[in-house]
Amino acid sequence: MSETAPLFEARGLTKRFQGLVALSEVSFRLERGAIMGLIGPNGAGKSTLVSLIGGALAPDAGEIRFEGARIDHLPPFRRAHLGIGRTYQLTKPFPGLSVLDNVTLGALFGAGGGERDRAKAREQAREWLDFVGLAPQAAQHADHLGGPDRKRLEFAKVLAMRPKLLLLDEVMAGLTPAETDSAVALIRRIRDRGMTVLVIEHVVSAIRRLSDRLLVLNHGQLIAEGEPAAVLRDPRVVEAYLGRRRA
Amino acid sequence: MKWRWLALAPVLAVLAGVPWLGDAVLIQFGINALLIATLAQSWNILGGFTGYVSFGNSAFYGLGAYGTAIAMAQWHQPFWLGLALGAVLAVVVAAVLGGPILRLRGPYFAIVTLGISAALSALFANLDIAGKNIGLILPLTRDDAMFYELSLGLLAAATVAVAWIARSRFGIALIAIRENEDAAAAVGVDATRYKLAALILAAVFTALAGGIHAYWITFIDPAGSFDTTLDVRMVIMTMFGGPGTVFGPVIGAFVLSAIYEVLANGISTAAALFFGLVILLAVIFLPKGLIDLGGGFRALGWRYFLANIERHRL
Structure with missing residues (x-):
């Protein structure tokens, strides 16, 4: 519970589904008050990561720390009590x-x-x-x-x-541009209330405006992390989204 | 809200006055109806609020009956101590079994609960202290008025408990579990603990009803105490009256008990047939129970029944 610990930290998170590796050695931190974007193509492991943080799934390896303490063995309701809130891609x-x-x-x-x-x-x-x-x-x-x-x-x-940490799983999917704008404004107002936000999106356009930093997942691995503009110029990210350019 | 409760006082007074009419058959019908209503109301705590459909509550009824019978017939203890013993047995069994079985959902939970009563019936049929296959004879007390008032008091207590649940944080947690258990957990509801608490509460009231019934009829045996037809009746009466409501199970139990009593005086096979028909029609046209009929009919008129049929699209 030390003040120097980040709000959230994942170390070497790995999750397999019957041999298929959904997440491999994923490590990152979330600092208090930040809006972190998490993007990646379909099947990159974004929702698996949210489920690991929320507690609906247990990791096969690695650890999850919240305010410095390990939480990867806690059931979902205990994590909610600690201050982790999540939304569902398919609303529930x-x-x-x-x-x-x-x-x-x-x-x-x-x-x-x-x-x-x-x-x-x-x-x-x-x-x-x-x-x-x-x-x-x-x-x-x-x-x-x-x-x-x-x-x-x-x-x-x-x-x-x-919640202290808010996980938003594809809340902007299927919204019109006007609705997306109001969602972006809403998430900014949420951060202004002191919450830390992890925004998971498939669509890149809204998240580049919104996020302080971006994480990019591809095939279960983190391939980039940093400022949105820089990350989106990263050749590996471009390749993951558009496929290898043919010469 | 408080004034609405006062409106119930005359109803309770009239019900409490029934023994003074002096009609022995009516009092006996009353005891049976009040006890089965208590079973339905108890079933409602878990089944109605959390949606976990149990076909095993007769196990608690049987434990209540045997606890009372063993305390009175074998150990010569007073009736209230027997009731307490039965309730304790039921709580212990609910607490021990609840942990593993409440992890199962939907039809899997229902199927597992089907076996509990049969297992306990077999167990008690082999216990010396429970009189093995033959059963136990309790001391005779010819005081139907007392049994009637006891049953009424128990039903009132169970209904007060459900009324409290319906307005409490505990109750809304149970409803959240029914509506979407995963979402409830994500919001911070400790589903395991709340389901277990609901099961234990249901077990206590069910066991007390079993204890009163055992002392009233003065003879119990395994088949009559762990009677799975009781489970079906609890479920049907609660569903018929309105699951997850405060008065639905009581109204359902009274109405179906009365219908059955009237029909049973005629030809018994026709009675069973008609009873089945009533339930069938209720399930189709009144899926939210009799208690929803008044408000629903006022709002929608005859279209209320059509709207209900459309709800069956699942």
Whole structure:
């Protein structure tokens, strides 16, 4: 728990699925208050990495540290209590509950075990719905929401958990350019509230504007890390995305 | 909210007054209906709120019956001590079995629970202290009014517990598990602990009902105590009334008990057929239970039933 330790650190993370190596020796750090982008082509291992950090999967080798302490043996709910919040690529609302109740659940549990009082949690949930612009739909059933609104709900739910580290798994996929702009603005406002954000995207354009730094995964290996502009000029990254240029 | 609870006071008073009518058959029907309603309400805690469909709650009922019978018939202890013994047995079994079986989901959980009662039935049929295959005879107490009031008190306690659950942080965690267990864990819900707590709570009320029933009928044996037809009735009555609601299971149990009682006075095979038909129609047209009918019909009219059919698209 030393102050000098980074908020998050992965060391030599490896994950195999029946012989197929999904992630190989992945190491990186996240400093407090940063927006880190994680990009890579389809099948690069991005979602596997999110699942390892969130605890849905266990690594075959390597370690995960959060605020200096190892967390790779902890179940997902314990990591949520420590302050790790994640969204899902395919959104996972509580379908039979109202939008407000979905977000209230985030506030009732989440970091530090959450708010004990249901009335107070509801108040916090309303504020987060306001923050993401979903307040008018508060009373609707979650499974009646359309695509972009489902993503907003996913945001509000995870923000209500008051995480220190936010993992956003392809939250901008399938959004129109205007919706992407508002998502970018939203993520900046989230960082301004002191959260550290790891943004996982398949699409490069939005993430280059948003991220302080970029990580690039390809075939389960980190092939580049650094400033977005520099990373995107890196020949290995270009090759991973566009394929080897034929002379 | 508090005033709505006061509206229940007259209902409870009328129910409590039934023994003073002096109709022995009505009191006996009442005891059976109240106890089965307690079983449905207990089943509702896990099955209705978390969606874990158990066909093994009769195991707790049997443990409650045997705990009471062993304490009273073998050790000559008072009734309340027997009830306590039965409840403790049920809690121990729920705590020991709950850990492994609650890891299973959906149909796998349901299938595993099917075996619990049969296993315990076989176990008790070979225990000397439980009277082996023959069973046990409890001391006779001819006081149906007392059994009636006890059963009513237990049902009221189980319903108060469910009402508290429905409004608590614990309850919303159970519902989150039902709606999406992985998402619940990601949000920080300790699903294992909450499911286990729900199972143990259900086990306590179910065992107490088993204990009261054992003392009332004064004779128990393995087949009658670990009776898997009870499991089917708990599930059907809760589903019929409204799973995951406070009063649905009670209403479902009362209505189906009454229908069955009326029909059983006629030709018994026709009764069984009609009973099956009622359940079939309820599942198709009222998947959220009888308790949803009032509000749903007011909002949608006859289209309510069509909307329900469309919900079956899964």
